[in-house]
Amino acid sequence: MRALKKIIAIYFTTFFINVNGEKCERIKIGDEFYKRHLLATIDGYPTGIVIDPKTENIFFMLNKRNYTKGIYLLRHGSLGVKELLISDDIIGQCVGIDSVNNIIYIGTNQGLVTYDYSRSEINTERPIGDDDVRNIFIDKTDNQMYITTGSNHEIFKFINGSAAVKRFDKVPKAYNFVLDPQGNAFYEFVDGRLYFLSVDLYEPVQYKGFTRELKFILQLSNNDEAIVAVKGSMFKLNTKSILPTKIGRLGFKITGMAFDFRNNIVIGTKGKIYRYKPIDSNDPCPSDDYFMSSI
Template structure:
């Protein structure tokens, strides 16, 4: 009888320590940063474990008469470091070459060893989103004001407009070059490689998608008002992986660790203490 009781006690303790469930796995949750504003556009550099994010000033966001104020940050060893020589709006990591790219209102930049942004391409372009696929020397860039999507060839320093994606407010690209995005319709769609007509996912409420990324297993993960979903190119029905009790603003993965941001907070979800 004792082993059975011990099993119940261990299970009870684990459920108290790890009450958060993602993809049927138990997780702990820790607040790793509290900061004034809305941290979004999360991305992790796995070489350094740095977490990059864009901080949006909420007062300027809610004022239609002024330009929204945004700053780019690095969260390193629990300390936020502002990239203060550029008006950063998003970041992307080239994992193969250990490079960090910064999208700004005046082109594409790369982060140097002193945490400064050096200009590399697209002078005078207002880039609001970037996404770097793992398997190609290309960056997908969303350029304001039309929010059109371009592919930037990093070796040739050339840009090419992506056909059949009218605009994007969030964007991710899987290893098969399928493009997942949200545009003016406020519904999430996927444009399959070599196709012309995008496919709309069902079951996701209009205007509730907040962030999208691709995890280390090439799974496309969407963060919405009510939770996290896996999007697949062969199904219009998303698979729900996690329920959330807050509205997310950003999402990123570093192996098994999961980062989700919301107003003034960045959370880290981990399995370490749950195994």
């Protein structure tokens, strides 16, 4: 009987720790509190994270020291990541998801190719163009696709869903950029600084308060706000102020960031990929987080 009571006491002590200890730590990002879940442990650091809204699969570039190991896929609910095999002479450099037409685009040093879920492979037989594609942005408002090409990081947009492109004059050069639903552009220029170009202005405006960085992580949130990650912090950008608004500090260097339709935030850092889930204010310790949340 004593042994049984001891086991019950250990169980309830463990349960209490899970409810009130580490597994219930919260972090505030913006106006909401989030809880962190470990999705995957990887050998390297993930960049260029994108989420397929239909499958909730996660694509990312896996980097190790000074070279890129390739494009990887973390399937929803899976415990491990898988490399997407590609020809030896083709280098995968970014991923863009056209959810309207259900197409996964892979930007490479030899044009745009696609990924086929049914065959679990990258189809390189009919590439779109032969440009060195460094970045892909697909505007959710009109499904317009933009690509950043070459070492000069020039931006082009596709014309009427065809394979023909024309230069995007609003942002002549950039490492990456996003357009909000109003048509305001936020981008990292090739001088390593962040700018915005408002639809109400004729000239770009530089954000203040950042030291010069290479490769800011710039994304649109689920609320269509421009969010930038710098080192271990996240900032919100708008066209009303040249000062970014800090919305969260994660305590580690952020190497990749993406937002899904459930208001979750997927964050990459060295060796790990996390998902930050909003906490229900009525249930600050959700039951599905009590056990096995970090497997």
